[in-house]
Amino acid sequence: MDVRITNLYVDEYSSFVYAADDRGLVRKLKLNLELLETSPALKHGSCISAIGAGGDYVFTRDILGNLMQWDAATLQPRGMVATGQYTLEFAGETAAPNPSQAMAFDGERIWCCNPFGELQAWRIGSLAFERSLSPDGDVLLDSVCFDRAGKVYASDVIGGIWQAGPGDERLKVLHAAETPLGTSHSLVHDARWDRLWCSTDNHGGILIVGLDGAVSERFEFTRDDVEQIAFTGSGAEAFVACFDHYIYRVDNREATPRIVARFGPFKFQVNHVRVGPERTLYATLESGELYAIDADSGAIMAQAFGTDAVWGIDPASAEGFCAGLESGSLLSIGVQPGRHGDVALALHKSPDLGLGRVRRVLSVEGGVAGGALVGISTSGAVFKTDRDGRVEWTQAVGGILRDIVIGPDGSSVIVASEDGHISELELQRGRLLRRLACARPAWCLALDSSGRLVVGERSLGGLGAVRVLDAGDWSELGRLELEGNPKRLRPLGPGRVLVVGNGAFRARMLDTRAVQWGTEYREWVMNTVENGITFGSRVYIVTYGQQLLSFDAGSAELKSVQFSPDSFPKGLAVMPGGAPDEGYLLMGGREFLSVYRIGDQIDPALLKTVYLARDAQGML
Secondary structure (H helix, E strand, O other), X not given: OOEOEEEEEEEOOOOEEEEEEOOOOEEEEOOOOOEEEEOXXXXXXXXXXXXXXXXXXXXXXXXXXXXXXXXXXXXXXXXXXXXXXXXXXXXXXXXXXXXXXXXXXXXXXXXXXXXXXXXEEEEOXXXXXXXXXXXXXXXXXXXXXXXXXXXXXXXXXXXOEEEEOOOOOEOEEEEOOOHHHOOXXXXXEEOOOOEEEEEOOOOOEEEEEEOOOOEEEEEEOOXXXXXXXXXXXXXXXXXXXXXXXXXXXXXXXXXXXXXXXXXXXXXXXXXXXXXXXXXXXXXXXXXXXEEEEEOOOOOEEEEEOEOOEEXXXXXXXXXXXXXXXXXXXXXXXXXXXXXXXXEEEEXXXXXXXXXOOEEXXXXXXXXXXXXEEEEEEOOOEEEEEXXXXXXXXXXXXXXXXXXXXXXXXXXXXXXXXXXXXXXXXXXXXXXXXEEEEXXXXXXXXXXXXXXXXXEEEOOOOOOEEEEEXXXXXXXXXXXXXXXXXXXXXXXXXOOEEEEEEOOOOOEEEEEOOOOEEEEEOOOOOOOOEEEEEEEOOEEEXXXXXXXXXXXXXXXXXXEEEEOOOOOOEEEEEEEEOOOOXXXXXXXXXXXXXXXXXXXXXXXXXXXXXXXXXXXXXXXX
């Protein structure tokens, strides 16, 4: 099975890189990324969200809130603390898994966030509990750092910044959350200018805040999430990892920072960056790759690990389903019900198309022999192929393409780009027919059967929007704005579209005729809703927190909640089962493809999972 690295730590003194993965394991590597040691698998192992080092130990915090102490030399486990049991304010409550990245070392203690959002300090070596700091309100901390005087600072998942001095019993608000900013995954102390840099999901840049809480700079440079910030030892430079597939090099010698270089584009979203010795950066992608990068040129010097993923699953006539793979190939999925409720999966992977990550493909009639597919890639290309990946045409429209729908009369396709436009192309030859500029990045599309085109636009320094257009002339019929980003749109019938996303969007029905919201599905939704689908009387949604939830479609009553997806779930499709009110849910995501039995009277039951290998060819 391939390896997805979730976080890393560079020990400059011992010249080792420590990398954590989504199975609860830690790996020790040389600076050239040669693997030296892998930790043993443990009963308490789970996806690791934070990693650090102090003294002779490596520390990890997983999504269940378990703090692990490992021997730095051998990676043998030395101790574990279930931090949620040491809560000061939530005794007796059950915490939900969460991926807090808050971890810092103050010389004698390791600090991390427990599952309830309390920041705790543990003595290195003995793992003795020493201190707990709670923020006011129901927020989860996601990053922590210290200033020169040893005061602790933390950022939360709604954009707030907190502080506490040595004698404080609680965290106090330093900078109140600004709703449009969204999650802050990285809060770092800028020692050169004695201030804080705070990453933002929806701001398109970095918020720079003084130690008095006043905003000194809104440093904007991207149209996507900003993930992690890392300073050089002198503080003269910073490197910023972004979801736009780039790492930015920032000159911090003057009080006003400026971008001096941009490294990439990398295969996928960059979520972590660390500064190592000898002008080397170490970075990870959301897909799990680990890179060693020249800090001056941006050249990749070494690479290790990584995974594949299914982002969307769509019907392919009588041949089952089709999907695009992050590795750049097409995946044909044959699904055949068997005996005793079994489902057989016949998978065939095409060669790499050479167009970058394939986000979604749709089945169309005609084209080259054997049927045709039309799809989009993150290189900005729209393409048409046969089922084996032989390309009929490609057309570059620009930007990272996120969604595609077949046009109203079946003779064209419409695509959405993060560059902020939607484009319509002729299906037969790929000729560009028209383009509409959007005020914000266009993230998702749906064409309902009542002749309306729905466009989802992500927030960027403000609110996200769902716009309803006339499918013929693209005139706007109405729009609805909310805090957050719509991520997927699924047409369900005349005038009905299921909208899912993060922030306030979550999962809700949209009436496209009246342009107004209908039923909202929100109970137990922990974070970004990645996709949603309906079958019978139920709505099924999956989240970035690896949840599968089912609701009654009409009343929004929560019917079941489980954390059964193997990794990050993305694509969803349904097919009928043996009984009228029973069916199968096909779920694809990072590293896996799963089948569940579903029905009006059935909580989703996982039947089987196939694991995706990046280097596999032919049948999987």
